[in-house]
Amino acid sequence: MSQITVIYGSTTGTTQSAAMLIAGNLKARCVDIASASAEDFQAPVLILGTSTWGFGELQDDWLAKLPLLESAELSNTKTAFFGFGDQFGFADTFCDGIALLCEAALAKGAVLIGKTSTEGYAHSASRAEKDGEFCGLLLDDSNQPELTENRIKAWTEQLLKEIA
Numbered sequence: 680m681s682q683i684t685v686i687y688g689s690t691t692g693t694t695q696s697a698a699m700l701i702a703g704n705l706k707a708r709c710v711d712i713a714s715a716s717a718e719d720f721q722a723p724v725l726i727l728g729t730s731t732w733g734f735g736e737l738q739d740d741w742l743a744k745l746p747l748l749e750s751a752e753l754s755n756t757k758t759a760f761f762g763f764g765d766q767f768g769f770a771d772t773f774c775d776g777i778a779l780l781c782e783a784a785l786a787k788g789a790v791l792i793g794k795t796s797t798e799g800y801a802h803s804a805s806r807a808e809k810d811g812e813f814c815g816l817l818l819d820d821s822n823q824p825e826l827t828e829n830r831i832k833a834w835t836e837q838l839l840k841e842i843a
């Protein structure tokens with residue numbers, strides 16, 4: 680079994696497509712949170728992805744399965760986060776769902792990898808932004824679809840270095 684597991688939640692398929700691309704680049708397992716079990720969280724490296732819904736809420740399947748993350752033992756688990764939002768339509772809650780996953784994982788001892796620069800985004804607030812950086816890869820196919828592929832490529836290269 681691959682040591683890297685990507686677990687994603689996606690309502691209209693955007694985060695799912697990115698999850699598959701990321702998993703392909705990292706030669707990782709790719710699991711829909713809707714069908715995930717506690718064992719899926721037992722990997723040395725976890726990549727967790729979600730879109731943001733409501734106003735700054737987690738994607739529905741993640742919301743239903745959040746107890747799996749909250750009860751996982753993640754000490755020494757290198758963990759990265761990604762997801763989609765809409766920086767103009769939801770400028771004050773841009774990709775907040777990613778931060779919700781990140782906060783839950785850090786509370787369980789996860790070791791954060793995959794932070795990114797906020798350069799190139801026009802949101803006004805995001806819970807995923809801390810000390811001038813994002814806690815993961817924030818993607819926006821509503822406004823910047825042309826940037827998604829390269830952002831994923833650069834991020835997965837960064838992750839491979841941080842995992843090594």
Ligand SMILES: Cc1cc2nc3c(=O)[nH]c(=O)nc-3n(C[C@H](O)[C@H](O)[C@H](O)COP(=O)(O)O)c2cc1C
Binds near residue numbers: 690764772773774821
């Ligand atoms: C009703 C609704 C609420 C949304 N709320 C937010 C939000 O609070 N923050 C954000 O960044 N994006 C928000 N979005 C944008 C979605 O996250 C975005 O469309 C995303 O690409 C959906 O990905 P998925 O198909 O993987 O679920 C919202 C979209 C809709 C339709």
